[in-house]
Amino acid sequence: MKAILRALTTIVVVLLVMVVVAWGFVYLGGFDVAAAAPHNALVERAFVAARTRAIKVHAKSVHSPALADSALAERGLEHYEKMCVVCHGGPDRFPTEIGRGLDPAPPDLGVGVNAWTDGELYWIVKNGIMLTGMPSFGASHSDEDLWAIVAFLRKLPGMSPETYHAMQEKVGHHPSEHGPERDGAGDEHASHREGSH
Ligand code: HEC
Numbered sequence: 601m602k603a604i605l606r607a608l609t610t611i612v613v614v615l616l617v618m619v620v621v622a623w624g625f626v627y628l629g630g631f632d633v634a635a636a637a638p639h640n641a642l643v644e645r646a647f648v649a650a651r652t653r654a655i656k657v658h659a660k661s662v663h664s665p666a667l668a669d670s671a672l673a674e675r676g677l678e679h680y681e682k683m684c685v686v687c688h689g690g691p692d693r694f695p696t697e698i699g700r701g702l703d704p705a706p707p708d709l710g711v712g713v714n715a716w717t718d719g720e721l722y723w724i725v726k727n728g729i730m731l732t733g734m735p736s737f738g739a740s741h742s743d744e745d746l747w748a749i750v751a752f753l754r755k756l757p758g759m760s761p762e763t764y765h766a767m768q769e770k771v772g773h774h775p776s777e778h779g780p781e782r783d784g785a786g787d788e789h790a791s792h793r794e795g796s797h
Contacts, residue, residue: 635703644704651729655720658727662719667751674771676752679745681768684709687733692761702733710756721750 625631667673680690687706689696699706713721726746728736737746 635701639703647731648704655716655723655729659717659720659723662722664718664722664750665747667718667747667754669751672748672751673755674752674767675745676748676750677767678771679741679749680752683737684749691756691759691764704732706733709753710759713753714757718750718754721753722746725749 684690685693686696687699687702688694688709689699689706691710694708694710695705716724724734726736726738726741728734737749741749
């Protein structure tokens with residue numbers, strides 16, 4: 601009985617010491633929250649593995665509709681332009697200024713999307729990725745719009761800037777539901793692949 605009590609007391613004391621040390625660490629600003637601070641390589645590897653498994657498992661039950669229709673991809677392009685280019689860039693620009701300041705960095709989706717199925721891409725865009733800059737778009741977009749974005753993402757790999765611009769021209773620029781747009785805004789703050797900036 602005495603031995604159990606002593607063991608319990610030791611556990612409680614150790615836990616208390618741990619709480620005080622953790623509190624002291626936080627109070628003294630020991631945890632560096634700077635976005636520019638490098639991540640611990642081991643923590644990063646563990647997070648990437650956990651993220652990939654979580655997405656693959658959660659997206660298993662998502663069934664993709666047919667996505668080949670080019671009108672669907674064009675509708676997706678409009679959303680891509682307004683909400684994704686700012687971080688991920690596009691066939692004519694990569695990386696962007698915001699993208700360079702994020703860690704983990706938003707990948708070039710012309711390459712990145714090949715690693716995921718349609719259902720997984722839908723899941724990522726709908727739910728976002730916790731503790732990264734990747735937002736969730738499920739609250740602000742209908743299922744049809746989310747699938748249109750996936751349809752466009754599927755066309756990104758290997759897309760030339762010329763094809764991209766032709767597609768942009770086809771859909772035209774609508775001062776859309778994503779908020780007001782200034783004349784020429786957007787372009788001047790993106791670094792172009794051609795290196796004009
Ligand atoms: C505010 C910046 C930001 C915006 C806006 C953004 N993303 Fe992301 N996205 C990220 C970051 C950062 C990651 C990397 C997350 C990680 O490494 O786990 C990411 C990851 C992804 C991935 C996974 C890619 C891979 O290879 O792992 C997809 C797909 C994606 N984003 C699609 C989109 C789409 C589509 C949009 C627009 C509807 C969008 N993102 C808007 C920052 C952003």
